[in-house]
Amino acid sequence: MDACVFVIIQQWKNDFRKKKKQPPFWIGVSLVSLYLIYCIYQTIIHFRKVSPVSNGPAKFQALSIVTFMFVSFVGLLLGIVKGNNWFTKADINLMFVAPISPTHELLYGMLRRMIVSIPITLILITQLPNIHYYFAISAKDLLILLLTWILLTITLTVVSIAIYSATAIHPHIRRLILIAMFFCGGTVILGAVVALWRSGNNLGGVIPFLTDPALHVVPFGGWAAGFFVNMMNGQVYQAMIYLGLLLVMPIVGLALIALNSSDYYEEVLASIGHGYGILHDAEDAIEGHAHQRRKTHLFGLSSGEVALMQRRITEQSKGTFLLLDRISVIMFGVATFLGAVMHVFMRKGMYPFIMEVITLAVLSYMSIFTLPTERFAEELQKPFIFLMPGKPVKKLLFASAAPMLKCLIESAICLSIVSVFSQLPASFVFYGAIFQSSAILLYCAAYVASVRTLSLNHSQFSRKVLALAVVSAIFMFEMSLGINIGHELYIASTTIFVIVFLFLAVCNLIAAMVFFSSAKSILEYRD
Numbered sequence: 001m002d003a004c005v006f007v008i009i010q011q012w013k014n015d016f017r018k019k020k021k022q023p024p025f026w027i028g029v030s031l032v033s034l035y036l037i038y039c040i041y042q043t044i045i046h047f048r049k050v051s052p053v054s055n056g057p058a059k060f061q062a063l064s065i066v067t068f069m070f071v072s073f074v075g076l077l078l079g080i081v082k083g084n085n086w087f088t089k090a091d092i093n094l095m096f097v098a099p100i101s102p103t104h105e106l107l108y109g110m111l112r113r114m115i116v117s118i119p120i121t122l123i124l125i126t127q128l129p130n131i132h133y134y135f136a137i138s139a140k141d142l143l144i145l146l147l148t149w150i151l152l153t154i155t156l157t158v159v160s161i162a163i164y165s166a167t168a169i170h171p172h173i174r175r176l177i178l179i180a181m182f183f184c185g186g187t188v189i190l191g192a193v194v195a196l197w198r199s200g201n202n203l204g205g206v207i208p209f210l211t212d213p214a215l216h217v218v219p220f221g222g223w224a225a226g227f228f229v230n231m232m233n234g235q236v237y238q239a240m241i242y243l244g245l246l247l248v249m250p251i252v253g254l255a256l257i258a259l260n261s262s263d264y265y266e267e268v269l270a271s272i273g274h275g276y277g278i279l280h281d282a283e284d285a286i287e288g289h290a291h292q293r294r295k296t297h298l299f300g301l302s303s304g305e306v307a308l309m310q311r312r313i314t315e316q317s318k319g320t321f322l323l324l325d326r327i328s329v330i331m332f333g334v335a336t337f338l339g340a341v342m343h344v345f346m347r348k349g350m351y352p353f354i355m356e357v358i359t360l361a362v363l364s365y366m367s368i369f370t371l372p373t374e375r376f377a378e379e380l381q382k383p384f385i386f387l388m389p390g391k392p393v394k395k396l397l398f399a400s401a402a403p404m405l406k407c408l409i410e411s412a413i414c415l416s417i418v419s420v421f422s423q424l425p426a427s428f429v430f431y432g433a434i435f436q437s438s439a440i441l442l443y444c445a446a447y448v449a450s451v452r453t454l455s456l457n458h459s460q461f462s463r464k465v466l467a468l469a470v471v472s473a474i475f476m477f478e479m480s481l482g483i484n485i486g487h488e489l490y491i492a493s494t495t496i497f498v499i500v501f502l503f504l505a506v507c508n509l510i511a512a513m514v515f516f517s518s519a520k521s522i523l524e525y526r527d
Helices: 002-019 023-046 056-081 089-094 102-116 118-126 128-135 139-166 171-198 203-210 213-217 221-232 236-288 306-316 326-347 352-369 374-379 392-422 426-454 460-492 499-518
Strands: none
Touching: 023 118, 056 128, 056 139, 056 171, 056 203, 056 221, 102 118, 102 139, 118 128, 118 139, 128 139, 139 171, 139 221, 139 236, 171 203, 213 221, 221 236, 306 392, 326 352, 326 392, 352 392, 352 426, 352 460, 392 426, 392 499, 426 460, 426 499, 460 499
8 A cells, every 4th residue: 555655645746846837836826825814814803703694504404415415426426437537547557567456556546536525625614614604503513514524525435436346247236326326316306396396486495305304314415414414403322323324334335345356457457448449449430531521611601710610510519419418408407496596586576687697697607617628729739720721810719619609509598498487588598698608709719818828838727717717807897887787778678678688798709809819829820
């Protein structure tokens, strides 16, 4: 095991040597340090203050149950489905051929996975003062919450890799476990929906269902919630039962890992070999079709820059329907939940324009966070985009237009779902879809400008953070401007105020063209 720990320490050292020469790394460290200092200051100054939130502890118990169950479901799902991805190619080439026990190598993979959860734990620690302030949670209960989170993280890591290793030669058992997980999760969601419906679409009516002790029998997430809630309520004996389950399951998982480590070891090798085989077959197929040419025009356009848009649309349309993929399904689910929330706000008398602003803000940021920008950054390093005829600004525009087209279709469906729930006007779907697609184009333009500013040598994360910060600043300005204009239009007529989103979409397009023009030099001069 000493060799595995040595490898992890060396990886940290190498990563630090590589990143310490990058200014964005130190900027990020400075911002995180300042944020931690600010959180410590807030903790010392305002820890004794409590916000008068009605029924705060019960609401936080319901929120903690939802969080624990969601984290458990996602953690187990990723561990069971993608357990063989816990090792990199470097681990395969160096550690799997070294005289190291397969059990130690699995423990090495688990240790790396646990280290990934450290940033999330730090975020939770920084939010403890806010939890105390808004939900009136005592310091003792906050420590119990932190202990529960650490226990759940360790348990999920060990159990997920134990299930994967134990079912390496029995994939049908793995499928049965996944079916049971989805059935259990679907049952909980269905119960919450029924409770919401019975309460007259009042979100407070879901709290009794979520705080029901019957949910504590759900493995892992329910056990963690049972331990935390019972400790909060002073029911120590019931809490010890769930604590025992959380402590016993990692021990059982380690025993399964020790018994089935060789099967897991062989499956990881087979998976890596299968991946190399797929890559080799793909290279052969590309080489076989290298001399084939096909001339097509998109929407009647035949200029050189349009080929970039057509190329990305062709890539996006593979295995999809109308450019809609798995991310689109997630967006539809978010839109359904958002529509239910907006319906509650509508019953409480919220202005339609405010609901529309909230809806567009949530869906726009969801589209931005799920936008794959790394492939576009890779294309900027390929020679064809430099050699093909056309103006640099048009090249950047058409290369970024394909995600905008996908977002236009996706947002039209999402906004239709929200409008049905919250009874918003049909014109909001049209103007809102235009605004959301223009927001995606604006983010793509800001990302290209960040590539020009930071160059491709810096990390993708730093480029995304810079682009997101710039776009967020523009959105804040547009929100204040749109609220003022929309208020005047709403006074004039309650039906035409949605036109303000068309005006904001035009502002996004103008800002995007400014970013594209400022970044055109990345296609004019190549380092």
